[in-house]
Amino acid sequence: MNDSHVRKINRNLVYGWMLIVIILFISYTMEVVKGQRSLQYLFVFMVVTAIPAFIVLLLYIKKPDRYSLRYTIVGGYFLMYIFVMITGSTTMVFSYILPMLSLLVLFHQPMIILVTGVCSIILNLISIFMRYNRGEITNENSKDIEIQLALLFLCFLGSYLATRLYDEIHKTNEKYNKELSERSRDIERMTMQTITTIANTIDAKDEYTRGHSKRVSEYSAAIATELGLHSIEISNIRFIGLLHDIGKIGIPDSVLNKPGKLTSEEYQVMKAHTTAGAEILKDIDMIPGLEIGARYHHERVDGKGYPEGLSGGNIPYIAKIIAVADAYDAMSSNRVYRKRLSTEKILSELEKGRGTQWDEEITNVMIKLITEDRLPKVNPDAETEVVQQASTILSRVIDLAEDRGSESVDELDDLTGVYGRDRGKFAIQNAIGKYGTGCIWIFDIDHFHKINDVDGFIVGDMYLKKMVEQIRGLSEGLIVSRFGADEFVVYSPKIADAKDAEKLAEIFLERIKNLSETDKRLSKFSVSIGITEVMTEKDKIMYLYENANKALYVAKQNGGNTYYCHQTVDYYDEELSDPAADLKKLVYLIQNKEHYKGGLVAAYPEFGKMYEFISSLAERNNMQVQITLFTVSQNKEVKASLEEQTRVMELLQKAIVDSIRHIDVVTRYSNAQLAMLLMNLTETEVKNVINRIMTEFLRTYDKNEFSVHYDIADLSTNYN
Numbered sequence: 001m002n003d004s005h006v007r008k009i010n011r012n013l014v015y016g017w018m019l020i021v022i023i024l025f026i027s028y029t030m031e032v033v034k035g036q037r038s039l040q041y042l043f044v045f046m047v048v049t050a051i052p053a054f055i056v057l058l059l060y061i062k063k064p065d066r067y068s069l070r071y072t073i074v075g076g077y078f079l080m081y082i083f084v085m086i087t088g089s090t091t092m093v094f095s096y097i098l099p100m101l102s103l104l105v106l107f108h109q110p111m112i113i114l115v116t117g118v119c120s121i122i123l124n125l126i127s128i129f130m131r132y133n134r135g136e137i138t139n140e141n142s143k144d145i146e147i148q149l150a151l152l153f154l155c156f157l158g159s160y161l162a163t164r165l166y167d168e169i170h171k172t173n174e175k176y177n178k179e180l181s182e183r184s185r186d187i188e189r190m191t192m193q194t195i196t197t198i199a200n201t202i203d204a205k206d207e208y209t210r211g212h213s214k215r216v217s218e219y220s221a222a223i224a225t226e227l228g229l230h231s232i233e234i235s236n237i238r239f240i241g242l243l244h245d246i247g248k249i250g251i252p253d254s255v256l257n258k259p260g261k262l263t264s265e266e267y268q269v270m271k272a273h274t275t276a277g278a279e280i281l282k283d284i285d286m287i288p289g290l291e292i293g294a295r296y297h298h299e300r301v302d303g304k305g306y307p308e309g310l311s312g313g314n315i316p317y318i319a320k321i322i323a324v325a326d327a328y329d330a331m332s333s334n335r336v337y338r339k340r341l342s343t344e345k346i347l348s349e350l351e352k353g354r355g356t357q358w359d360e361e362i363t364n365v366m367i368k369l370i371t372e373d374r375l376p377k378v379n380p381d382a383e384t385e386v387v388q389q390a391s392t393i394l395s396r397v398i399d400l401a402e403d404r405g406s407e408s409v410d411e412l413d414d415l416t417g418v419y420g421r422d423r424g425k426f427a428i429q430n431a432i433g434k435y436g437t438g439c440i441w442i443f444d445i446d447h448f449h450k451i452n453d454v455d456g457f458i459v460g461d462m463y464l465k466k467m468v469e470q471i472r473g474l475s476e477g478l479i480v481s482r483f484g485a486d487e488f489v490v491y492s493p494k495i496a497d498a499k500d501a502e503k504l505a506e507i508f509l510e511r512i513k514n515l516s517e518t519d520k521r522l523s524k525f526s527v528s529i530g531i532t533e534v535m536t537e538k539d540k541i542m543y544l545y546e547n548a549n550k551a552l553y554v555a556k557q558n559g560g561n562t563y564y565c566h567q568t569v570d571y572y573d574e575e576l577s578d579p580a581a582d583l584k585k586l587v588y589l590i591q592n593k594e595h596y597k598g599g600l601v602a603a604y605p606e607f608g609k610m611y612e613f614i615s616s617l618a619e620r621n622n623m624q625v626q627i628t629l630f631t632v633s634q635n636k637e638v639k640a641s642l643e644e645q646t647r648v649m650e651l652l653q654k655a656i657v658d659s660i661r662h663i664d665v666v667t668r669y670s671n672a673q674l675a676m677l678l679m680n681l682t683e684t685e686v687k688n689v690i691n692r693i694m695t696e697f698l699r700t701y702d703k704n705e706f707s708v709h710y711d712i713a714d715l716s717t718n719y720n
Contacts, residue, residue: 424481
């Protein structure tokens with residue numbers, strides 16, 4: 001029997017007894033007034049009955065769930081019952097036990113009923129015997145006594161049977177409730193494990209955010225606790241924190257893990273994870289606030305956040321808590337675009353954004369928790385068995401893929417004796433995971449194809465061997481891999497600073513210069529070097545390779561035979577570009593189409609025909625037309641072929657066709673542009689369509705040679 005149930009029974013029994021005492025006191029007081037009883041009798045009655053009742057009341061108040069209180073109550077009540085039985089002058093005194101009997105049934109203890117019944121019958125027999133001796137009972141009125149005993153016996157027998165039945169029902173219910181409670185706890189644990197596994201899956205998409213959702217969850221719970229929220233609210237916030245980034249499951253890896261600055265279009269796709277997450281969670285009402293946390297955790301109190309630009313009190317309180325916890329983890333963790341910030345820098349940023357970016361009260365709580373070192377120390381590896389198994393499965397899948405990728409490339413490069421591309425990637429990645437520091441170089445021979453064409457491949461092979469020989473002589477512990485015909489990627493865990501890497505590059509170039517001057521066979525020897533720094537053990541080799549390759553491009557643009565070190569940049573730029581001049585021109589032509597005959601001026605005449613068809617259809621159906629111009633541009637850091645640009649245009653066109661309705665139209669506008677006309681859509685609906693297009697495109701295009709920009713214009717033509 002749980003404490004709550006015991007407390008309720010004790011309360012009912014005590015209050016019931018007190019009520020009986022009060023009724024008897026009033027009745028006997030009236031009898032004193034009538035002269036039927038003396039004051040002395042009333043006083044003795046109060047001593048025998050009322051005082052024990054008040055003592056039990058005090059015991060109940062002190063500890064209402066005391067299990068033994070029932071026996072004290074029964075004993076005290078029997079004192080009153082014996083007193084009334086002995087001193088009473090009515091045959092109905094026997095019925096005083098019945099109120100107590102009805103209350104005793106609540107205990108569903110058959111033994112109490114049995115003992116009480118036996119004692120009560122014995123007391124009644126004693127009372128009958130005493131009254132018989134006094135001559136109050138005769139043969140003429142003995143029938144009432146017989147009825148009295150029969151009723152008493154039947155009442156106790158019925159109560160005993162009822163108590164037995166009630167006890168069985170209670171035990172069955174208690175067992176059921178216990179099982180139900182255990183199942184509820186199991187369901188809660190399973191829910192937590194499932195949500196945690198989902199959160200881990202989300203974090204696994206981003207190379208630098210392992211454990212992010214778990215940390216945000218615990219930080220949010222710590223803030224909520226400090227704010228004095230109810231335990232249920234804290235539990236809900238913990239779940240909400242785990243799933244706040246679930247929308248990232250739909251963000252392409254090329255955007256999520258991009259090491260450099262996001263374009264405006266990529267940033268729009270990234271921002272869409274808030275609304276995507278809310279859509280995923282909107283129908284789940286088991287945990288209140290799941291959708292709110294996902295949708296609004298990037299809103300700012302000054303109204304400059306997204307997706308809806310809410311401000312101040314319009315932002316849900318839960319989202320404000322998640323926002324601060326999310327920001328803290330972002331600043332205190334290594335990211336692909338920067339290293340973790342120091343505690344001093346984090347506190348400075350929090351104070352700077354207090355009241356503008358984040359809620360002032362919640363930010364103050366976070367600052368307090370940081371300065372007092374009371375934030376939870378979250379270990380993403382310390383998960384439940386189910387979560388660990390899920391993580392293990394995911395890890396094994398990844399490891400198996402890597403192992404299979406390296407099984408067929410175990411041999412070294414025949415010419416130079418260094419790792420080939422795939423085996424080198426595998427070896428360098430493992431070393432980065434082990435050491436977590438170092439630098440990556442890309443060594444590239446300038447004009448190597450010309451050397452092969454003019455001097456022959458034998459001479460070209462000599463250049464390659466000399467290159468590797470000079471690389472190996474730079475430092476111990478280098479991992480060297482041949483990534484291309486004349487391109488070598490090198491990793492050193494010992495050279496952990498970019499300045500030291502640059503000094504090594506200077507030494508290398510000086511040696512190459514000496515070789516070209518002293519050996520006529522190597523007179524054309526010139527090398528360009530790109531450098532990037534390894535930030536953490538979670539860095540991925542191909543992201544580092546991209547950075548070093550960008551630096552290599554700069555070195556070659558500077559004339560070759562030099563080096564350049566890649567510098568990290570900000571993650572994104574919130575400033576969006578102005579409408580493109582091409583779109584302005586296109587809108588002008590459309591709005592002034594009466595001055596032109598036939599199709600509009602465009603590199604692809606089909607656009608003019610398409611617009612004439614759309615405008616005619618819109619005019620007949622009273623629709624509005626909005627135009628979006630997509631422009632494919634080559635990134636400055638790389639050189640790409642015309643074939644690659646054609647492929648990018650085809651991927652973009654497919655993404656558009658798959659995302660728009662049958663009544664919408666897309667066509668080429670120029671060699672690098674696609675124009676899309678959408679009819680009768682709101683501004684928000686147009687942005688949703690474009691986000692779908694960019695998400696699908698970035699999911700299928702995994703290179704970094706081209707970027708896609710778009711500009712939107714409302715033609716403001718309402719055909720009436």
